[in-house]
Amino acid sequence: MPQFESHFFSSLIFWEIVSFAILFFVLYKYAFPGILGILEEREKKIKDSLDQAERHRSEAERRLKEYEAKLSAVGKEAEGILLAAKERAQRLMEENEQRLTSEAERIKGDATRQIEQERRKALQDIRAQTTELALMVAEKVVQRSLVEADHKKYADEALEALSKSQPR
Amino acid sequence: MEESPLHPFELHNYFPINLGGLDISINKAVLIMWVVVALVAVLMVRAGSARKLVPGKLQILAEMLVEFIRGIILDTMGEGGMKFFPLIATLFLFILFCNLIGLIPGSYTVTSQIVVTAVFATVVYGLSLVMGFVLHGVKFLGILVPPGTPGWLLPLMVPIELISQLARPISLAVRLFANMTAGHVILGVLFGLAISGGLVIGWLPFAFTIAMNGLEVGIAFIQAYIFTVLTCVYLGDAFHLHGHDEHAH
Numbered sequence: 001m002p003q004f005e006s007h008f009f010s011s012l013i014f015w016e017i018v019s020f021a022i023l024f025f026v027l028y029k030y031a032f033p034g035i036l037g038i039l040e041e042r043e044k045k046i047k048d049s050l051d052q053a054e055r056h057r058s059e060a061e062r063r064l065k066e067y068e069a070k071l072s073a074v075g076k077e078a079e080g081i082l083l084a085a086k087e088r089a090q091r092l093m094e095e096n097e098q099r100l101t102s103e104a105e106r107i108k109g110d111a112t113r114q115i116e117q118e119r120r121k122a123l124q125d126i127r128a129q130t131t132e133l134a135l136m137v138a139e140k141v142v143q144r145s146l147v148e149a150d151h152k153k154y155a156d157e158a159l160e161a162l163s164k165s166q167p168r
Numbered sequence: 169m170e171e172s173p174l175h176p177f178e179l180h181n182y183f184p185i186n187l188g189g190l191d192i193s194i195n196k197a198v199l200i201m202w203v204v205v206a207l208v209a210v211l212m213v214r215a216g217s218a219r220k221l222v223p224g225k226l227q228i229l230a231e232m233l234v235e236f237i238r239g240i241i242l243d244t245m246g247e248g249g250m251k252f253f254p255l256i257a258t259l260f261l262f263i264l265f266c267n268l269i270g271l272i273p274g275s276y277t278v279t280s281q282i283v284v285t286a287v288f289a290t291v292v293y294g295l296s297l298v299m300g301f302v303l304h305g306v307k308f309l310g311i312l313v314p315p316g317t318p319g320w321l322l323p324l325m326v327p328i329e330l331i332s333q334l335a336r337p338i339s340l341a342v343r344l345f346a347n348m349t350a351g352h353v354i355l356g357v358l359f360g361l362a363i364s365g366g367l368v369i370g371w372l373p374f375a376f377t378i379a380m381n382g383l384e385v386g387i388a389f390i391q392a393y394i395f396t397v398l399t400c401v402y403l404g405d406a407f408h409l410h411g412h413d414e415h416a417h
Contacts (some may be wrong), residue, residue: 002177003349009283010191015198016284023205023262027212028254034216036253037235042221046405070235 130162131155171222173356177349194392196276197284204265204278212261227309237396244400245407252403255295259288260396267348267388271381278350279391282341289341292399300406340398347391351384 134155183194215223215230237390241249263279270277278284283331300308312329313322358380361373 001349002174003181003280003282003345005179007191008179008195008197008281011185011193011195012197012281013287014190014276015186015194015201016191016287019198019205020258020262023208024254024258026205026209027261029256031209031212031216031230032234032254032257034219035212035230036238038219038221038223038227039231039235045221079397127178165330 016102095116127159173353173360176276176352177354179276197278197281200266200269200276201276204262204269207269208261208265212368222313235381238391240397240400245292245404246396249400249404249406252400256396256399257402258290259399260392261286263344263395264389264392266386267392270348270352271384271388277348277352279344280352282345285344285351286337286341289337292340293337293402294405296402299403303407304409308406308409311405336398340395344391344395347387351380351387355380355384 135151138151138154175322179195179197181193181195182199185192185194211226212230215227218224218227220227234257237260238253239251241253241256266278266284268277270280300311304310305370312326314325314329317325355377358373358377362370362377364370365373
C-alpha cells in the first residue's frame with residue numbers, strides 16, 4: 001500500500017504537526033473566544049429574558065391580587081357607607097317624627113290651655129256682664145235702690161243658681 | 169491509465185525541501201493540509217469575529233460545530249473538560265475537513281495516511297497519560313485495575329487492562345486510516361468497473377459510486393466524531409480516574 005511507504009513519513013509528520021499547531025494557535029487566539037463568548041452571551045440573554053418574563057408575570061399577578069383586594073375593600077367600604085347613611089336617615093326620620101309628635105303635643109297642650117283660659121275669661125266676663133245685666137234688669141224691675149251689699153248678695157245668689165242649673 | 173485502486177493514495181514530491189537531514193518535501197497531502205488549515209481558519213475566525221447575537225449563515229455553521237464539540241466534551245468529561253476545548257475542537261475540525269476535502273475528486277485524503285492518524289492518536293493518548301500522571305501521580309496506575317476487582321484477580325486483570333490501554337492509540341489510528349482508505353478503495357474499484365463496463369452495464373457501478381460518495385460524506389463526519397468522542401473519553405478517563413462519580417469532588 002502506498003500509505004506504508006516510509007519515504008514520505010518525515011515530511012507528513014512534520015507538516016501535520018506544523019499545520020495543526022498553526023491552526024490550533026489561530027483558532028485558540030482568534031476564533032474560539034469569540035464563538036464561545038457569543039454562545040454564552042446568547043445563552044445568558046435568553047436566560048435573562050426568560051427570567052425577566054417570569055419576574056414580570058409574577059409582578060403582574062401580584063398587582064392583580066393587590067387590585068382585587070383593594071377592589072373588595074372598596075366594595076366593603078361602600079357597603080359600610082351605605083349602611084351608615086341608611087341608619088342615619090332612619091335615625092333622622094325617627095327623630096323628626098318624635099320631634100314633630102312632641103311639638104304637636106305641645107301645640108295641642110298650649111291650645112287646650114289657651115282655650116281653657118279663654119273659656120274661663122269668657123265665663124268671668126259673662127259672669128260680670130250677667131251680674132251687671134241682672135242688676136240693671138233688677139233695678140228696672142224693682143224700681144228701687146238697694147244697698148250695694150244687698151245688690152251683690154242678690155246677684156251672687158242669682159249667679160249661683162245659674163251656674164248650678166248650667167255647669168260649664 | 170492507472171489500474172490500481174490504491175493509485176489515489178500515492179504521493180509524489182512536488183518540491184523537495186531538506187531541513188537538517190529531515191526530508192520535509194512538499195507533496196499533495198501537505199498541500200491539502202494547508203488548504204484545510206486555511207479553510208477552517210477562515211471559517212472559524214470570520215464567525216468568531218462576527219459576534220452577532222442574531223447570527224448569519226457562516227456564524228451559524230461555525231456555532232453549530234462549536235456547540236457540537238462542546239456537547240461531546242460536556243457529555244464525556246463534564247464541565248472540567250472545557251479546558252481541553254481548543255485542542256479537541258481543532259482536532260475535530262482538522263480531521264473533519266481532511267475527510268471531507270478528500271471526497272472531492274482529484275484532491276487527497278490526508279487522513280488516509282496511517283502516519284497522519286498515528287500522530288494524532290499518539291498525541292491524544294500521550295496527552296491523556298501525561299495528564300493522568302500529573303493529576304493523580306502514581307495512583308494513576310490504578311487505571312489498570314477496574315474498581316471492585318478482588319485481589320486474587322489482579323494478576324489476570326492488570327495484563328488485560330494493560331493490553332486494552334495499549335490498544336487505545338492503535339485502534340484510534342487504525343480506525344480512521346482504515347475507514348478513509350477503504351471508502352476510497354471502494355469508490356476506486358466501483359469507478360474502475362464503471363469505466364471498463366462501458367455504457368451497457370457500466371451505469372450500475374457508476375450509480376453505486378454516486379451512492380457510495382453520499383455514504384462517504386456521512387462516514388467522514390462519523391469518523392471525525394468517533395475520533396473526537398474517543399479522545400474525550402481517554403482524556404476523561406485520565407481526568408476523573410474511574411468514572412464520573414468522582415468529578416463531583
